[in-house]
Amino acid sequence: MPEFITTTIGCKVNQCESESIAKSMISSGWTESVDKTGADVCIINTCTVTQKASMQSRQAIRQAIRSNPEALIIVTGCYAETEPDELNKIGGISLIIGNKEKEKIAEIIKSVFESRAHSGTPAPAVRQGGRTRAFLKIQDGCDSFCTYCIVPYARGKSRSVQVQSVIESVNALKKAGYREVVLSGIHLGKFGQDLFPAATLTELLELITNPSLIDRVRLSSIEPNELTPEIIKLAAESGKICHHFHIPLQSGDNGILKRMHRPYSREYFKDLVLLIKESMPDAAIGVDILAGFPGETDDAFRNTYSLIEELPVSYLHVFPFSARKKTPAFDYPEQVPASVIKERCTQMRRLGESKKADFYQKAVGTVTDILIEEKRDEKSGLLKGISSNYISVLIAGNERIKNRIVKVRINKVIGKSAKVETEDGKI
Template sequence: MTKGNHNSPDLKSGKGSKDFSKYFDFSDAKVISEEEGKITYRIKGRNVQINSQPDYKEGKRRGKEEIEVHYDFEIPEEMQNFGVDKYYHITTYGCQMNEHDTETMKGLLEQMGYKSVDDRNHADLILLNTCAIRENAEDKVFGELGHLKNLKIEKPGLLLGVCGCMSQEEGVVNRIMSKHGFVDMIFGTHNIHRLPHLIKEAVFSKELVVEVWSKEGDIIENLPKKREGMRAWVNIMYGCDKFCTYCIVPFTRGKERSRRPEDVIAEVRELARQGFKEVTLLGQNVNAYGKDFTDIDYTFGNLMDDMRLIDIPRIRFMTSHPRDFDDKLIEVLGKGGNLVEHIHLPVQSGSTAVLKKMSRKYTREAYLELVRKIKISVPNAVLSTDIIVGFPGETDEQFEDTLSLVREVGYDMAYTFIYSPREGTPAAAMEDNVPMSVKSERLQRLNDLIKENSRIINDRMLGEVVEVLVEGESKNNSEVLSGRSRANKLVHFEGPKELIGTFVKVRITDTKTWYIKGDIVAEAAAVH
């Protein structure tokens, strides 16, 4: 049913994990048993069952092997009631893709009988769904593992798992095995559907079970999901083939592989039937959707055109890559309707020279031309972006190119980051020669400019009436409601709690840099 890299590593030689030497005295690793697909070692007083280990070289290979689609997923019979009278807690780090993976794991666990619990002290199973984009994300997880060690000592029967993107990193898995041997399961992004099997192996073997595929598996449809609220995420594709020099994602998420359009459309139609008000289509490189199809000519533009015909009030997507943002997609977005005008379009740098070092495969001029086309087709387009400052070798002049591009585009919002090297990426081997003090100063200047842009754009909204999807009470004031506009602006207003989950019209009365307030236009209040 599934494929993956099941080659077990050889600890003695380091084969399958070049970083073992950093964490282990190999003389301490003893083979306890071997059988097809798995080896059990004795490491630092605990048995470790390794089904497969992350391997960057293996993960970078992009073969032409066929990705199969499976529709016959089901929980193994012996695990269908395993979680009855047990509780689970999942902590999620990182992007919407990780959030969506968590929804799938929740669905799997609840089909096994588990129930969710907010207080992890009462949980029988705790999973940390991790992010590998930045080093501080990893630091948070290892800090959390330190806290959980005491809980594990108090509750020896507690199952503790680390999954997600961090688990796809060679050094991370070895560090967990060496420094955090109380963990029970380590699995990656390609084998989430194997969670019931991994729980079974961890419980009955009482060993640390490691199963991280470096080569992605097939596409598994019909996995259960537990969604909450009125907004839903839908994965339309997996992986990324871009290999930007700073990015670990192509290793952690595998090669680009698209779900069949009929499966995506059927899922969104079902969400419409269930009453969801907003759907966000997800992909690590979402607008590369369909480029891996060999039997049909069907791209992301075609899919978005079909989304327009489904009775969902709002359709969003992220994250797009400028290189794959073609004229067909721009034309379709120009049709509006339920396709919202907010577009997240990461630029990363305004300097062509830096973009080349990043292997972004477009120039400053090409990006600006793309923005021009979008604004012509979608006159009310609202753009946000991602920007990295202090990339290896970035000069003052190149940073000024970024500032001038930000001014020219007029971003509504931006996620800004100081460059930090990720082990295993090409950029990690580059000389990181921009002092941290310079990086911090550049980040501050960039953020000041973004704030200035945002305030100007927000001020233009004064007096406008916008449609808001009411999400709930404001975090800071239970007497105030908040929700998002089509342009993804968070709007605060007073109103009855019964409006949560509906659309209302709000006239903007007060704007600040990150805060917008308004009054409900009573006669225009609408429930969809």
């Protein structure tokens, strides 16, 4: 039976799509190889959001070619969409397939190999998380054109999955044994605006929180101006929407935000965070920060640092500015030196580590529901779980509590996890 491998660089959407491609391939009679050598087909799903991501994509392609010299090498994803000429310089690539054709990869391979296959890709791409959590892509593309971002050029216009299709997918995931679904998209807050009739993310969440559907629903990254009071209120009251919000702030300086073409202010973001914590005191709030955008002076950076330092955020994802061709920021004056960007990233990451440690420590003594995952912690042998508010936990227990939601008390913090026990001390 022919074998294939997939390699994925980048975001959760890419991961979802790679799983969907793999599912199509398996349905077509292929076997997913457990090794990275000797495959008949290698599919590399690339990313180009930063220069580092582009470099990692090229490295993954070259590694696949070296390890599988006889294989069909297929390159797809955002780097394939935006830089096909660069990819053509790499000898050994068989096919370059843009994002719009990504879901047809199984069909394309069928035509090349003249083998049994069908596309079978569900409209919402799914990444499976060990039969406990499933990542469901409900939206793709972006119309915002932030001045630093290559994604709209790579992904195209915003496109939403039909509401009924999403509901059917969530229902199917529940029947397959999943307890949690993570809704993902390139621009999640724009869900439904392109549909006819139009829909909103709030309306979709109201449907998904129906008692007969999935136990928990989590949102992936959502823009500050699209995390509405209605969504926050629904999350606080529903009992099903996880108290976890990942928000791409990018900068805490109003001048830089304007230059980035971000449609909010530092004051708006501050009010949003405080509203979330007022509604859900236990909520985890993750924040994306882009350090070193052109024109980011020392004062502008301090504005970002001081805003995060002041607010009750839970963790940070910090990225260095990376000039991308085709974006306006590529030609902006006042480019920040690489050494300065590196130092600012270091400072923000240290602040992020401090925020996360503080968030975990404040959770000690609290009672929360955790979803027990399928795999144990390799070092301790304890079961792993994740709380609604995104705390990674370790718990002693036997196999029968895997994929169950258990009420626990958090006892102490151990490294990057929290040690917990059940409320009654029994498993």
